[in-house]
Amino acid sequence: MREERSDMSEDDDGGGEEKDSWAPGLGVAGKSRGAPDPLPPPLCDQVLENVIENVLQFLSSRRDRNAASLVCRSWYRAEAQTRRELFIGNCYAVSPRRAIDRFRCVRSLVLKGKPRFADFGLVPVGWGAHFSPWASAMAAGYPWLEKICLKRMSVTDDDLSLLALSFPFFKGLTLICCDGFSTAGLAVFAEKCRHLRLLDLIEDYFEEEEYEVVDWISKFPQTTTSLETLGFDCLLSAVNFEALEALIARSPALRQLRVNHHVTVDQLRRLMVLAPQLTHLGTGSFRSPEEGEGMEHEAHLVSAFAASRSLVSLSGFREVAPQFLPAIYPVCSNITFLNFSFAEITAEELKPVIRHCHNLQNFWVLDTVRDEGLQAVAATCKDLRELRVFPLDATEDSEGFVSDVGLTAISDGCRKLQSILYFCQRMTNKAVLTMSKNCQELVVFRLCIMGRHLPDHHTGEPMDEGFGAIVMNCKKLTRLAVSGLLTDKAFGYIGKYGKSIRTLSVAFAGNSDMGLRYVLEGCPKLQKLEIRDSPFGDAALLSGIHHYYNMRFLWMSSCKLSHRGCEDVARRLPHLVVEVIRDRPEADDEAVEKLYMYRSLVGRRNDAPPFVKIL
Amino acid sequence: MEAAARYVKDGADLRDTELRLGLPGSEAPEKPAVPSTRGGKRALQEDDDMESRGKSRPLEADSAEAPAAKAQIVGWPPIRSYRRNSFPPRKAEAEAAGLYVKVSMDGAPYLRKIDLKVYKGYKELKEAMENMFDCFTQGEVSRKDGCSSGSESAITYEDKDGDLMLVGDVPWEMFISSCRRLRILKGCEVRVLRTRQYS
Numbered sequence: 001m002r003e004e005r006s007d008m009s010e011d012d013d014g015g016g017e018e019k020d021s022w023a024p025g026l027g028v029a030g031k032s033r034g035a036p037d038p039l040p041p042p043l044c045d046q047v048l049e050n051v052i053e054n055v056l057q058f059l060s061s062r063r064d065r066n067a068a069s070l071v072c073r074s075w076y077r078a079e080a081q082t083r084r085e086l087f088i089g090n091c092y093a094v095s096p097r098r099a100i101d102r103f104r105c106v107r108s109l110v111l112k113g114k115p116r117f118a119d120f121g122l123v124p125v126g127w128g129a130h131f132s133p134w135a136s137a138m139a140a141g142y143p144w145l146e147k148i149c150l151k152r153m154s155v156t157d158d159d160l161s162l163l164a165l166s167f168p169f170f171k172g173l174t175l176i177c178c179d180g181f182s183t184a185g186l187a188v189f190a191e192k193c194r195h196l197r198l199l200d201l202i203e204d205y206f207e208e209e210e211y212e213v214v215d216w217i218s219k220f221p222q223t224t225t226s227l228e229t230l231g232f233d234c235l236l237s238a239v240n241f242e243a244l245e246a247l248i249a250r251s252p253a254l255r256q257l258r259v260n261h262h263v264t265v266d267q268l269r270r271l272m273v274l275a276p277q278l279t280h281l282g283t284g285s286f287r288s289p290e291e292g293e294g295m296e297h298e299a300h301l302v303s304a305f306a307a308s309r310s311l312v313s314l315s316g317f318r319e320v321a322p323q324f325l326p327a328i329y330p331v332c333s334n335i336t337f338l339n340f341s342f343a344e345i346t347a348e349e350l351k352p353v354i355r356h357c358h359n360l361q362n363f364w365v366l367d368t369v370r371d372e373g374l375q376a377v378a379a380t381c382k383d384l385r386e387l388r389v390f391p392l393d394a395t396e397d398s399e400g401f402v403s404d405v406g407l408t409a410i411s412d413g414c415r416k417l418q419s420i421l422y423f424c425q426r427m428t429n430k431a432v433l434t435m436s437k438n439c440q441e442l443v444v445f446r447l448c449i450m451g452r453h454l455p456d457h458h459t460g461e462p463m464d465e466g467f468g469a470i471v472m473n474c475k476k477l478t479r480l481a482v483s484g485l486l487t488d489k490a491f492g493y494i495g496k497y498g499k500s501i502r503t504l505s506v507a508f509a510g511n512s513d514m515g516l517r518y519v520l521e522g523c524p525k526l527q528k529l530e531i532r533d534s535p536f537g538d539a540a541l542l543s544g545i546h547h548y549y550n551m552r553f554l555w556m557s558s559c560k561l562s563h564r565g566c567e568d569v570a571r572r573l574p575h576l577v578v579e580v581i582r583d584r585p586e587a588d589d590e591a592v593e594k595l596y597m598y599r600s601l602v603g604r605r606n607d608a609p610p611f612v613k614i615l
Numbered sequence: 616m617e618a619a620a621r622y623v624k625d626g627a628d629l630r631d632t633e634l635r636l637g638l639p640g641s642e643a644p645e646k647p648a649v650p651s652t653r654g655g656k657r658a659l660q661e662d663d664d665m666e667s668r669g670k671s672r673p674l675e676a677d678s679a680e681a682p683a684a685k686a687q688i689v690g691w692p693p694i695r696s697y698r699r700n701s702f703p704p705r706k707a708e709a710e711a712a713g714l715y716v717k718v719s720m721d722g723a724p725y726l727r728k729i730d731l732k733v734y735k736g737y738k739e740l741k742e743a744m745e746n747m748f749d750c751f752t753q754g755e756v757s758r759k760d761g762c763s764s765g766s767e768s769a770i771t772y773e774d775k776d777g778d779l780m781l782v783g784d785v786p787w788e789m790f791i792s793s794c795r796r797l798r799i800l801k802g803c804e805v806r807v808l809r810t811r812q813y814s
Contacts, residue, residue, distance in 0.1 A: 120693045121690045203697045391694070395692070396691060423692060532690075
């Protein structure tokens with residue numbers, strides 16, 4: 001499960017369904033724009049096609065499949081017939097109709113909508129990414145659909161109802177950072193989807209009033225269920241606990257359970273006792289509403305954890321009462337994923353726990369543990385692959401509890417590190433350089449120095465050299481997020497050495513157009529580029545014309561773009577959809593506040609709201 | 616879009632209670648309804664809403680509407696609102712601005728204000744409060760209902776739900792985040808309280 005999540009964020013496969021049409025040369029490229037070939041192939045080709053189909057069934061990676069589909073028409077058809085999982089990285093790059101026409105036998109769909117900066121409030125409500133047209137198209141086209149995973153899509157309660165009613169074999173629904181639905185939709189879904197195995201709600205937005213909340217947990221079938229995964233840790237409202245308990249009791253296949261912060265530690269214990277076979281557990285609040293009754297609870301809790309021999313993943317701890325933390329000691333040496341990123345604990349509270357976690361590979365934590373806590377992590381977790389350090393106080397003038405010291409400690413202790421997300425206020429080039437040398441396996445490096453334009457806090461210099469070292473030394477790097485005081489020099493390094501970079505996030509950085517030019521001219525693998533508040537203008541935008549068809553999207557907000565420059569790009573690249581998003585409808589300035597552009601097989605979308613202008 | 620309308624309406628109501636530097640009667644020019652962003656959500660707390668309103672106008676970061684700390688930029692640092700909303704902002708504000716609450720003592724002619732952030736725990740707080748009201752407890756005459764004066768007192772506080780609570784039950788951090796004002800009870804009220812505690 002955790003693997004699934006990190007896949008979604010890193011997005012390793014560049015371009016799924018839509019990529020084929022940009023392939024040079026082959027007749028197949030033209031094919032994907034029109035209707036499928038109406039003439040049946042001759043008999044011997046048919047035999048060959050059957051053979052190919054049988055072989056291709058074993059091909060699962062979508063990159064391999066995309067490559068196979070380009071060989072010839074026969075392989076194209078065979079591949080289209082046998083593709084079971086369809087990944088669409090941008091819901092506006094292709095229409096549901098086209099997807100269904102080409103891939104007839106899809107069982108599982110992954111669909112992504114809004115640009116990532118929507119997570120931070122930069123995309124106004126109502127921008128788009130509506131799931132409804134996809135839902136209705138698939139209800140007609142893929143009656144045997146089993147799984148859907150949506151990220152940053154607007155999903156209505158009606159959509160959920162349609163899903164449950166249209167797909168008799170439906171097994172799994174994952175919603176990540178979605179909005180537009182409520183417990184009423186969940187209730188219909190739970191009730192109608194008789195063979196559901198997976199329902200996972202991850203960081204979705206709920207906007208219900210108290211009186212609108214529906215008891216959806218009670219709506220699951222009353223018989224033994226096939227549930228394997230149930231996750232609702234982002235749900236704002238409490239669920240009916242008795243119903244939840246009963247549901248767990250009749251779900252023998254359950255392996256993953258993530259409850260929300262309304263579930264107390266005593267309630268959690270009761271659930272654990274019913275499901276000792278769990279592998280993934282989201283622990284809810286991890287505190288007891290009654291203070292002072294701890295001792296008894298603690299003893300029972302320890303035995304519940306001791307009985308859960310299969311646990312490999314722990315999360316939750318939303319309001320953790322530190323006296324309950326020792327209860328998890330029995331499972332610490334087995335867990336590979338630990339999410340403490342909502343737990344306001346100190347270094348002293350972390351140390352006794354982390355000391356046992358020898359096999360930890362993924363660790364998410366709050367900066368309240370400070371550099372000292374990170375040093376403890378570095379001392380024990382030699383197998384660490386992914387670290388995320390979130391800030392308790394996410395404001396740019398906050399104190400910042402971790403620094404270059406923590407980063408250095410991690411780089412010294414965790415040599416196998418592949419992915420890091422680190423929020424801090426004080427950083428040095430030296431620490432970043434050290435990490436670049438120590439952690440050769442780095443694939444994802446995201447450093448967020450929260451104060452804008454903050455330099456190296458020892459030398460006062462820009463952070464150019466640090467990030468330069470990362471791109472120079474980490475040969476496997478595919479995703480990079482930069483911050484702090486950065487000049488065009490940093491981008492020069494990125495353009496020169498970042499040959500594998502696919503995703504780049506830039507904020508409050510650079511001096512001039514040259515910064516962006518370096519990147520657009522130097523990074524051939526660049527797929528996703530998101531920039532905010534940086535002084536890049538039209539000339540820089542135009543320098544990427546040769547590359548935009550190879551990218552999934554470009555986002556630029558609060559830069560120095562003008563309408564003229566964007567129109568220029570739109571004119572020269574007809575298959576690029578160039579959206580200008582205005583925050584203030586009355587301002588028809590020459591200046592472009594927000595630009596979002598992406599390649600598409602189907603031209604401009606027809607559901608754009610008034611504040612979006614498509615050039 | 617309904618969500619957007621609701622969002623803007625909440626913002627309009629708050630303008631009345633907003634602290635400003637301008638003269639009374641002067642207002643910032645009316646802005647047309649802006650498309651709301653997902654950063655703010657339904658206003659759970661006043662603070663949240665203020666912050667959110669500030670957030671929907673990124674180009675006016677330096678306007679008079681900015682709170683005492685530096686004006687917040689929309690979407691920076693890049694943290695999802697799900698996470699932001701999980702940690703109540705009032706804690707952060709308390710860090711920056713000091714947590715001043717009124718302190719009243721029965722029988723004292725005027726109230727005091729103290730900064731809860733300054734104290735590390737209950738002991739320090741109680742000492743400080745005793746010192747503060749020392750001048751009123753010396754030589755106090757007995758109250759008209761005949762209760763003995765001065766010797767017994769209890770410190771209570773009003774929490775965010777408006778209930779009167781006895782100080783000292785909950786962990787210190789929890790206390791300072793929920794305490795809205797302090798009240799020192801004296802004399803027979805205290806006796807009643809103590810009786811209730813043990814009954």
